[in-house]
Amino acid sequence: xxxxxxxxxxxxxxxxxxxxxxxxxxxxxxxxxxxxxxxxxxxxxxxxxxxxxxxxxxxxxxxxxxxxxxxxxxxxxxxxxxxxxxxxxxxxxxxxxxxxxxxxxxxxxxxxxxxxxxxxxxxxxxxxxxxxxxxxxxxxxxxxxxxxxxxxxxxxxxxxxxxxxxxxxxxxxxxxxxxxxxxxxxxxxxxxxxxxxxxxxxxxxxxxxxxxxxxxxxxxxxxxxxxxxxxxxxxxxxxxxxxxxxxxxxxxxxxxxxxxxxxxxxxxxxxxxxxxxxxxxxxxxxxxxxxxxxxxxxxxxxxxxxxxxxxxxxxxxxxxxxxxxxxxxxxxxxxxxxxxxxxxxxxxxxxxxxxxxxxxxxxxxxxxxxxxxxxxxxxxxxxxxxxxx
Amino acid sequence: xxxxxxxxxxxxxxxxxxxxxxxxxxxxxxxxxxxxxxxxxxxxxxxxxxxxxxxxxxxxxxxxxxxxxxxxxxxxxxxxxxxxxxxxxxxxxxxxxxxxxxxxxxxxxxxxxxxxxxxxxxxxxxxxxxxxxxxxxxxxxxxxxxxxxxxxxxxxxxxxxxxxxxxxxxxxxxxxxxxxxxxxxxxxxxxxxxxxxxxxxxxxxxxxxxxxxxxxxxxxxxxxxxxxxxxxxxxxxxxxxxxxxxxxxxxxxxxxxxxxxxxxxxxxxxxxxxxxxxxxxxxxxxxxxxxxxxxxxxxxxxxxxxxxxxxxxxxxxxxxxxxxxxxxxxxxxxxxxxxxxxxxxxxxxxxxxxxxxxxxxxxxxxxxxxxxxxxxxxxxxxxxxxxxxxxxxxxxxxxxxxxxxxxxxxxxxxxxxxxxxxxxxxxxxxxxxxxxxxxxxxxxxxxxxxxxxxxxxxxxxxxxxxxxxxxxxxxxxxxxxxxxxxxxxxxxxxxxxxxxxxxxxxxxxxxxxxxxxxxxxxxxxxxxxxxxxxxxxxxxxxxxxxxxxxxxxxxxxxxxxx
Numbered sequence: 001x002x003x004x005x006x007x008x009x010x011x012x013x014x015x016x017x018x019x020x021x022x023x024x025x026x027x028x029x030x031x032x033x034x035x036x037x038x039x040x041x042x043x044x045x046x047x048x049x050x051x052x053x054x055x056x057x058x059x060x061x062x063x064x065x066x067x068x069x070x071x072x073x074x075x076x077x078x079x080x081x082x083x084x085x086x087x088x089x090x091x092x093x094x095x096x097x098x099x100x101x102x103x104x105x106x107x108x109x110x111x112x113x114x115x116x117x118x119x120x121x122x123x124x125x126x127x128x129x130x131x132x133x134x135x136x137x138x139x140x141x142x143x144x145x146x147x148x149x150x151x152x153x154x155x156x157x158x159x160x161x162x163x164x165x166x167x168x169x170x171x172x173x174x175x176x177x178x179x180x181x182x183x184x185x186x187x188x189x190x191x192x193x194x195x196x197x198x199x200x201x202x203x204x205x206x207x208x209x210x211x212x213x214x215x216x217x218x219x220x221x222x223x224x225x226x227x228x229x230x231x232x233x234x235x236x237x238x239x240x241x242x243x244x245x246x247x248x249x250x251x252x253x254x255x256x257x258x259x260x261x262x263x264x265x266x267x268x269x270x271x272x273x274x275x276x277x278x279x280x281x282x283x284x285x286x287x288x289x290x291x292x293x294x295x296x297x298x299x300x301x302x303x304x305x306x307x308x309x310x311x312x313x314x315x316x317x318x319x320x321x322x323x324x325x326x327x328x329x330x331x332x333x334x335x336x337x338x339x340x341x342x343x344x345x346x347x348x349x350x351x352x353x354x355x356x357x358x359x360x361x362x363x364x365x366x367x368x369x370x371x372x373x374x375x376x377x378x379x380x381x382x383x384x385x386x387x388x389x
Numbered sequence: 390x391x392x393x394x395x396x397x398x399x400x401x402x403x404x405x406x407x408x409x410x411x412x413x414x415x416x417x418x419x420x421x422x423x424x425x426x427x428x429x430x431x432x433x434x435x436x437x438x439x440x441x442x443x444x445x446x447x448x449x450x451x452x453x454x455x456x457x458x459x460x461x462x463x464x465x466x467x468x469x470x471x472x473x474x475x476x477x478x479x480x481x482x483x484x485x486x487x488x489x490x491x492x493x494x495x496x497x498x499x500x501x502x503x504x505x506x507x508x509x510x511x512x513x514x515x516x517x518x519x520x521x522x523x524x525x526x527x528x529x530x531x532x533x534x535x536x537x538x539x540x541x542x543x544x545x546x547x548x549x550x551x552x553x554x555x556x557x558x559x560x561x562x563x564x565x566x567x568x569x570x571x572x573x574x575x576x577x578x579x580x581x582x583x584x585x586x587x588x589x590x591x592x593x594x595x596x597x598x599x600x601x602x603x604x605x606x607x608x609x610x611x612x613x614x615x616x617x618x619x620x621x622x623x624x625x626x627x628x629x630x631x632x633x634x635x636x637x638x639x640x641x642x643x644x645x646x647x648x649x650x651x652x653x654x655x656x657x658x659x660x661x662x663x664x665x666x667x668x669x670x671x672x673x674x675x676x677x678x679x680x681x682x683x684x685x686x687x688x689x690x691x692x693x694x695x696x697x698x699x700x701x702x703x704x705x706x707x708x709x710x711x712x713x714x715x716x717x718x719x720x721x722x723x724x725x726x727x728x729x730x731x732x733x734x735x736x737x738x739x740x741x742x743x744x745x746x747x748x749x750x751x752x753x754x755x756x757x758x759x760x761x762x763x764x765x766x767x768x769x770x771x772x773x774x775x776x777x778x779x780x781x782x783x784x785x786x787x788x789x790x791x792x793x794x795x796x797x798x799x800x801x802x803x804x805x806x807x808x809x810x811x812x813x814x815x816x817x818x819x820x821x822x823x824x825x826x827x828x829x830x831x832x833x834x835x836x837x838x839x840x841x842x843x844x845x846x847x848x849x850x851x852x853x854x855x856x857x858x859x860x861x862x863x864x865x866x867x868x869x870x871x872x873x874x875x876x877x878x879x880x881x882x883x884x885x886x887x888x889x890x891x892x893x894x895x896x897x898x899x900x901x902x903x904x905x906x907x908x909x910x911x912x913x914x915x916x917x918x919x920x921x922x923x924x925x926x927x928x929x930x931x932x933x934x935x936x937x938x939x940x941x942x943x944x945x946x947x948x949x950x951x
Contacts, residue, residue: 052875
């Protein structure tokens with residue numbers, strides 16, 4: 001047993017008081033969870049400490065909360081690790097690690113009802129219902145099962161693994177800026193249908209999610225949801241898949257994000273480093289040099305970007321105007337560009353989605369390689385002894 | 390007064406399936422759950438769902454495996470219905486959008502499971518329960534006009550009319566503490582099992598036997614309450630579940646000497662014998678000193694190819710890593726038998742009808758009985774869906790047929806008075822709820838578990854009765870209205886104690902060993918005297934015992950070996 005102090009942000013709605021902090025001393029094995037610590041405080045000291053919980057095994061999704069500022073599940077975070085992190089955070093900010101306590105708060109981006117209990121209905125569930133979260137198949141079902149590619153089912157199983165805990169919503173920086181953002185959980189749910197070959201409304205769904213100003217292009221690619229997700233759903237990856245599918249379906253992206261991504265990839269393939277002079281042009285009007293016929297939208301976007309470009313040059317974020325002249329960008333020395341090409345070719349040849357149901361956790365890949373490299377056991381020590389003996 | 394034709398209490402698989410089936414019949418439906426529906430414990434069913442859907446398989450084979458698994462205590466008419474209707478149900482789920490695993494041809498693929506003579510378990514990685522439940526919840530959202538959802542409402546009592554028919558319920562809205570009387574023509578209990586009566590357990594904190602206790606309190610019969618399943622592979626200490634799918638994929642059980650000990654207990658089926666058989670084998674190894682010092686044996690998943698583990702057992706990789714600090718792809722994990730499933734429950738017929746008109750039960754709350762003395766892996770999801778649906782259909786038919794009566798406000802007032810009494814107890818007036826709960830759980834796990842005897846069960850029963858008295862003066866800290874979980878826990882404790890008392894009484898009564906009930910003082914199965922169900926009915930002096938016959942259609946009891 002070890003002693004810990006947990007510091008809980010409390011709010012008792014009937015007291016007439018605002019939120020306040022309360023510390024509880026608990027004693028439990030470091031391998032037990034933050035939820036176990038909270039339940040011990042609740043059982044022994046104060047039964048009015050409100051926290052949703054049920055399975056204790058990261059399956060039911062009840063106990064989303066912030067621990068040391070990070071969104072996750074209370075039951076899946078070990079108290080010992082949480083303490084270590086609290087100590088690290090304290091030292092990093094010039095405090096004394098000795099006094100560090102595990103700080104527990106309700107999830108973010110949601111109203112608080114009481115203590116750690118948040119109103120998920122008004123935020124999370126309303127957004128989930130926004131994405132038409134049920135299968136819309138075409139016509140009557142077949143007599144037997146739908147016959148589909150086995151990989152397609154494994155692919156969407158990653159989104160199906162979502163337990164609707166809200167940790168990603170809690171951590172979402174875009175939602176902080178735009179509360180209307182459909183958000184990581186609901187968009188991951190949307191991919192579960194867009195990626196499902198049995199769904200007949202894929203294109204309609206993509207249009208809906210792309211044309212909503214709070215839709216798929218509202219994500220800023222910050223990775224917070226991937227870090228927060230306790231089930232490896234990687235909501236941001238699902239959003240990126242939605243964007244890719246929207247691009248493939250010819251849906252115009254109001255931010256030109258898809259075209260921007262393609263421009264990046266193309267320029268690096270050609271030049272090895274980023275030619276900023278080409279980036280705008282390639283993003284908004286690819287092929288402008290040869291065709292000299294940019295679309296109206298491209299002209300508008302290019303002209304509209306001028307103030308941003310000038311500001312960037314002035315503040316040193318972009319390079320000097322001379323170097324921005326298209327074509328002035330240097331190529332990589334020697335044969336380095338060929339190595340870049342080789343990377344592209346390798347990536348092309350190994351084009352596969354990163355999916356935990358296919359690949360396993362990080363590090364497994366290396367383990368697999370290690371196993372392959374390990375020389376086959378041709379004989380054992382016992383054999384040797386027998387030979388020598 | 391809110392009113393629905395059909396009210397479903399509990400929103401796991403059985404409850405959601407019942408609500409959808411009732412709504413399909415065109416009646417108004419309400420579904421009430423003390424947690425948000427997707428938090429329900431059906432989530433935890435990892436391995437899969439059984440159905441004889443492959444051309445080479447047959448419902449008879451599935452039925453026989455289930456009957457043998459039940460140690461011949463299952464009712465064969467009910468088992469026939471369940472196994473015959475299973476394929477249709479799987480296809481229905483697939484059409485709704487469940488992302489079942491496919492074989493190379495893109496058709497539904499299966500895995501092997503314990504006690505089964507064919508690989509007939511359909512699955513979604515090892516999140517089958519979660520995947521099905523989330524898809525049913527999608528349907529609840531789709532049909533929100535037909536089905537009213539009351540999420541985070543806690544049911545405290547059933548309401549009866551003058552004719553002793555069930556006509557409604559009393560609930561507390563957890564969000565604001567308001568009490569409400571609901572009227573209904575049919576009420577379906579689908580509140581799950583009672584695993585929290587034991588500590589540790591694989592069951593979630595919400596599995597407190599609410600429906601079983603509520604039905605018992607209004608006079609419905611309980612059946613086979615002694616039959617409590619201990620799952621062979623749970624983590625020591627915390628009680629977390631490691632799916633039987635692991636053994637289905639080929640994992641071995643090893644004792645501390647590294648022996649595959651199942652050779653001695655079930656030479657044919659080895660690790661895939663029935664759960665009661667495997668749990669007893671493990672407990673014997675542990676009791677006879679061949680286990681590890683922490684009172685466990687080992688489950689070796691490293692023999693399963695890594696690719697297959699990631700594809701089909703990912704949840705277990707996470708459980709091992711996060712809760713035991715073990716990488717199951719590289720080393721064996723220590724496990725032991727742990728409380729898992731309530732085979733008994735509210736006695737129903739094959740349409741979910743209890744002894745009380747208007748009151749239905751489905752899923753783990755109910756005892757139809759399709760599981761008898763021991764449930765086969767991957768039959769519980771099937772049970773919830775088949776009998777959830779059948780209950781929903783019959784409850785809707787009844788609602789169309791009858792006028793319905795208004796529940797008396799007296800029931801509501803009685804519940805309000807009970808709650809006022811709990812709230813009035815001051816700190817120090819008695820024990821803490823959590824203390825009583827812990828003592829109950831530890832007692833039941835020590836005395837009414839894998840191996841039982843008269844003295845132990847008697848001791849447990851006496852403890853339970855003392856705790857029932859102590860619960861009357863136990864106090865709570867929270868005196869507010871909003872999200873008062875303390876108060877809910879106090880009421881749940883009452884439910885749990887009723888469940889525990891029934892289990893002890895039935896376990897004492899059954900003087901033989903069958904399925905999950907293994908009496909060291911009566912180690913043999915005794916068909917002559919005990920091939921019958923034990924029914925319990927509430928009286929002021931405790932449960933009154935009666936018996937009912939086991940329905941046998943075409944499979945006569947035989948000796949059971951694996």
